[in-house]
Amino acid sequence: MELKTLRTFVAVAELRNFSAAARRLHTVQPAISRQIAELEEELGVPLLWRSTREVRVTATGEVLLEDARRMLALEVEARERVTRAASGHTGQLRIGYMSSATARFLPTLLQQFSARYPDVHLELFEMTAQQQLEAFARQEIDLGFSRPLPEPETLGLERLSLYQDRLMAVLPRSHPLAGLQRLSLKALAQEAFVLFERGQASGLFDMIISACGEAGYSPRVIRQPAQMQTLISLVASGLGVAIAPACIRFLQSEGCVFIPLHLAPPPIALELHYSRDPLRPTVDAFLKEARQMQVGIKALMELE
Amino acid sequence: MELKTLRTFVAVAELRNFSAAARRLHTVQPAISRQIAELEEELGVPLLWRSTREVRVTATGEVLLEDARRMLALEVEARERVTRAASGHTGQLRIGYMSSATARFLPTLLQQFSARYPDVHLELFEMTAQQQLEAFARQEIDLGFSRPLPEPETLGLERLSLYQDRLMAVLPRSHPLAGLQRLSLKALAQEAFVLFERGQASGLFDMIISACGEAGYSPRVIRQPAQMQTLISLVASGLGVAIAPACIRFLQSEGCVFIPLHLAPPPIALELHYSRDPLRPTVDAFLKEARQMQVGIKALMELE
DNA sequence: TTGATTTATACTTAATTTGTATGAATTGGG
DNA sequence: CCCAATTCATACAAATTAAGTATAAATCAA
Structure with a gap:
C-alpha cells in the first residue's frame, strides 16, 4: 500500500469515474485501472464496483476511503510540522548561561526571541563555563553563554562573540x-x-x-x-x-x-557557544535573533 | 512522500545505521542512502545527520519520525478494518421485512446473527413487498423478506427461498x-x-x-x-x-x-431478496447465517 | 599505519510504471 | 432499432524509476 495508490483510490471514489480521476491526476485511464486492481488484489477485497457506465464504492471501499483520507491528511500535516520545525519555529532550546555576565541582556533577548518564536520551548540552566562544556559533551544544552572556552572547535563547538568586557x-x-x-x-x-x-x-x-x-x-x-x-x-x-x-x-x-x-x-569577551552539527534548527533561529540584537547588547554592556 | 520511503526512514532512525536498515528491509545500503537523500530533498530539510561512524536524527527528523510512525500504524489499522469490513464483521445491514410472514423466526435469526457479528449495525424497516422493491431501487435496504417478487432478476436482485407457506x-x-x-x-x-x-x-x-x-x-x-x-x-x-x-x-x-x-x-414461498451487486459484505455474512438457519425456519413454519 | 566499518557516488541492470492501441459493454439519440 | 459515444479492461511497447554492484572517501580502533 502506497500513498500514491491511495491518492488514486480517493480520486476515483470521489469522482466515481476512472477516466476523470486520470485527468485529475494528470495520467491516463489504464494507469488508474491497474492501480485500483492492484490495490484490490493486495488487500484481497473489492473496493469499487464498476460497470462500463457506473462506478460505485463498496462498503469495504468506504472503510478504506476513510483511512486513506486520514493518511493523506496526515501527510500534509507532517509536511507542515516538518517545515515549521526546520525553520526553528517549533522545538526546544536548552540554554546554559552564567547569570553574572548575562543578567543585563539575557531576559530581554529571550523575551524578544519568544515573541517571534512562541512555540519554541525554552529551557534555562544556570551553569559555569566548565559545566557548559560538560553539558555540551552530554548533549544536554544547545546554546551556552560563557567566557571564551579553550579550543572550542576541537569539541565541535562554534562561537559567536557578543561583546567585549573591560x-x-x-x-x-x-x-x-x-x-x-x-x-x-x-x-x-x-x-x-x-x-x-x-x-x-x-x-x-x-x-x-x-x-x-x-x-x-x-x-x-x-x-x-x-x-x-x-x-x-x-x-x-x-x-x-x-x-x-x-x-x-x-x-x-x-x-x-x-x-x-x-x-x-x-577586554574579555562574552561568547555564545553552540554545536557545529546542526541538529537543532531552533539554534539557527536563535542565532539569527542574537546577531540582530548584538549591537544592542554591546551598547547595553559597554556604554553608560 | 511514499509509505515505502517512510518505512525506510523509520528503520534508519531506529537503528541509527543505514547498512543495518538495509538488512532489515532486505535490500542494499545504497538504496537506503538514496531514499533518505530523496526524502530530504523533497522536504528541503535535513532529517538525519550522518558521518561515516554515526547517524543521528535531527530535531526535524524527530518531528517527521512521529508522523511517519502514525501513518504506518494507520496503514496497519486500515488493513485490519478493511479485512473486517470485507468479511462482513463490521458495517451496516438494512433489512426490510413483512411482519406477518416473519414474526415467527426473524427475531431469532437476528439475535443469532448479532451474536456472531456483534459489530454489524442492523436497521429494520417494516415494509410490504412493493415498498421493498422501491427501497431496493433507491438503495435504501440491503435485504428484504417478502413473498416472491415478479422478475427480481431484471431489477438486479437475487433471491433465497426460506420456506413454503401453505x-x-x-x-x-x-x-x-x-x-x-x-x-x-x-x-x-x-x-x-x-x-x-x-x-x-x-x-x-x-x-x-x-x-x-x-x-x-x-x-x-x-x-x-x-x-x-x-x-x-x-x-x-x-x-x-x-x-x-x-x-x-x-x-x-x-x-x-x-x-x-x-x-x-x-404453497407460496417466503423469500429473502438481496442485491446481486455485492456492495455489502454484511449481506453475504447474513446469507450464510440465514442458509444455516433455513432448516430450522422451515421446521418452525411448517410443522406444529 | 593498517584494517574494518560506514556512507556516498557512478554505473549497469532489473523492475516497474506509463502510455498507446484496442476490445467489450452499455447507454442515449436519431 | 441501430449507431455513435463513453467507459473500463487488457495487451504490448516505451520510458521511467529503482535496485544492485563496485568503489571511493572518511573515520576509528588496534
Missing part, C-alpha cells in the same frame, strides 16, 4: 582611592585581593595575575569566591579589592565603586 | 365449518371473503381468485385490508372468511381457526 577595579566605597576617575594596577599593589575562583574561569584568573605581574607585583589573594555576587559582597564589606569584568556592576553592587583601569589588560 | 382457510371460531379437519375451497363458495389487498401482494390475491375459479366460483370479496392483522380481526368478528398463508396463525389470532385446504393451491 576589566575594572572594584573598591569598597570607603576606600581612599574610591574617588578616582581612573586607576593604574600598580596603585593596588599593596591591597588584599578577592578574585573569582580559578576553577570556574581560569582565563580570567590568569589574565589578572599576569597583568599584575606586568605591573611589577604578585597580588595577595585572600579569598576566591565561586560566585560573582559573593565577590561583590566581600569587596563591599571592605575585606579587599577586586579586578573583575565590567558586567558585574549590573549585579547587586551597593557599597562598591567600579573604576576603569589605566593600561588595562585586553 | 394457504389455509381462516374461519371464525363460531363458523359452522370451523370444526372440520380439512376443507375444500368449493365449500366456501357462498361465503363472504376478506382478502389481503391486491396492491400489497398481487400474486397471493390472484392465486386465491384463480383457485376459487378452478373450484367453480368467483369469490364475493367484501373487504380488502392492507394488514394481515386486520384481516384476522375481521374474520374473528364473523364478517367473513379468508384464505391466507399459514404463517399468519402466529399473529394475534384469537377467535379464528385455520383449516388445511383440500386440493390447495401450490
Whole structure:
C-alpha cells in the first residue's frame, strides 16, 4: 500500500469515474485501472464496483476511503510540522548561561526571541563555563553563554562573540582611592585581593595575575569566591579589592565603586557557544535573533 | 512522500545505521542512502545527520519520525478494518421485512446473527413487498423478506427461498365449518371473503381468485385490508372468511381457526431478496447465517 | 599505519510504471 | 432499432524509476 495508490483510490471514489480521476491526476485511464486492481488484489477485497457506465464504492471501499483520507491528511500535516520545525519555529532550546555576565541582556533577548518564536520551548540552566562544556559533551544544552572556552572547535563547538568586557577595579566605597576617575594596577599593589575562583574561569584568573605581574607585583589573594555576587559582597564589606569584568556592576553592587583601569589588560569577551552539527534548527533561529540584537547588547554592556 | 520511503526512514532512525536498515528491509545500503537523500530533498530539510561512524536524527527528523510512525500504524489499522469490513464483521445491514410472514423466526435469526457479528449495525424497516422493491431501487435496504417478487432478476436482485407457506382457510371460531379437519375451497363458495389487498401482494390475491375459479366460483370479496392483522380481526368478528398463508396463525389470532385446504393451491414461498451487486459484505455474512438457519425456519413454519 | 566499518557516488541492470492501441459493454439519440 | 459515444479492461511497447554492484572517501580502533 502506497500513498500514491491511495491518492488514486480517493480520486476515483470521489469522482466515481476512472477516466476523470486520470485527468485529475494528470495520467491516463489504464494507469488508474491497474492501480485500483492492484490495490484490490493486495488487500484481497473489492473496493469499487464498476460497470462500463457506473462506478460505485463498496462498503469495504468506504472503510478504506476513510483511512486513506486520514493518511493523506496526515501527510500534509507532517509536511507542515516538518517545515515549521526546520525553520526553528517549533522545538526546544536548552540554554546554559552564567547569570553574572548575562543578567543585563539575557531576559530581554529571550523575551524578544519568544515573541517571534512562541512555540519554541525554552529551557534555562544556570551553569559555569566548565559545566557548559560538560553539558555540551552530554548533549544536554544547545546554546551556552560563557567566557571564551579553550579550543572550542576541537569539541565541535562554534562561537559567536557578543561583546567585549573591560576589566575594572572594584573598591569598597570607603576606600581612599574610591574617588578616582581612573586607576593604574600598580596603585593596588599593596591591597588584599578577592578574585573569582580559578576553577570556574581560569582565563580570567590568569589574565589578572599576569597583568599584575606586568605591573611589577604578585597580588595577595585572600579569598576566591565561586560566585560573582559573593565577590561583590566581600569587596563591599571592605575585606579587599577586586579586578573583575565590567558586567558585574549590573549585579547587586551597593557599597562598591567600579573604576576603569589605566593600561588595562585586553577586554574579555562574552561568547555564545553552540554545536557545529546542526541538529537543532531552533539554534539557527536563535542565532539569527542574537546577531540582530548584538549591537544592542554591546551598547547595553559597554556604554553608560 | 511514499509509505515505502517512510518505512525506510523509520528503520534508519531506529537503528541509527543505514547498512543495518538495509538488512532489515532486505535490500542494499545504497538504496537506503538514496531514499533518505530523496526524502530530504523533497522536504528541503535535513532529517538525519550522518558521518561515516554515526547517524543521528535531527530535531526535524524527530518531528517527521512521529508522523511517519502514525501513518504506518494507520496503514496497519486500515488493513485490519478493511479485512473486517470485507468479511462482513463490521458495517451496516438494512433489512426490510413483512411482519406477518416473519414474526415467527426473524427475531431469532437476528439475535443469532448479532451474536456472531456483534459489530454489524442492523436497521429494520417494516415494509410490504412493493415498498421493498422501491427501497431496493433507491438503495435504501440491503435485504428484504417478502413473498416472491415478479422478475427480481431484471431489477438486479437475487433471491433465497426460506420456506413454503401453505394457504389455509381462516374461519371464525363460531363458523359452522370451523370444526372440520380439512376443507375444500368449493365449500366456501357462498361465503363472504376478506382478502389481503391486491396492491400489497398481487400474486397471493390472484392465486386465491384463480383457485376459487378452478373450484367453480368467483369469490364475493367484501373487504380488502392492507394488514394481515386486520384481516384476522375481521374474520374473528364473523364478517367473513379468508384464505391466507399459514404463517399468519402466529399473529394475534384469537377467535379464528385455520383449516388445511383440500386440493390447495401450490404453497407460496417466503423469500429473502438481496442485491446481486455485492456492495455489502454484511449481506453475504447474513446469507450464510440465514442458509444455516433455513432448516430450522422451515421446521418452525411448517410443522406444529 | 593498517584494517574494518560506514556512507556516498557512478554505473549497469532489473523492475516497474506509463502510455498507446484496442476490445467489450452499455447507454442515449436519431 | 441501430449507431455513435463513453467507459473500463487488457495487451504490448516505451520510458521511467529503482535496485544492485563496485568503489571511493572518511573515520576509528588496534
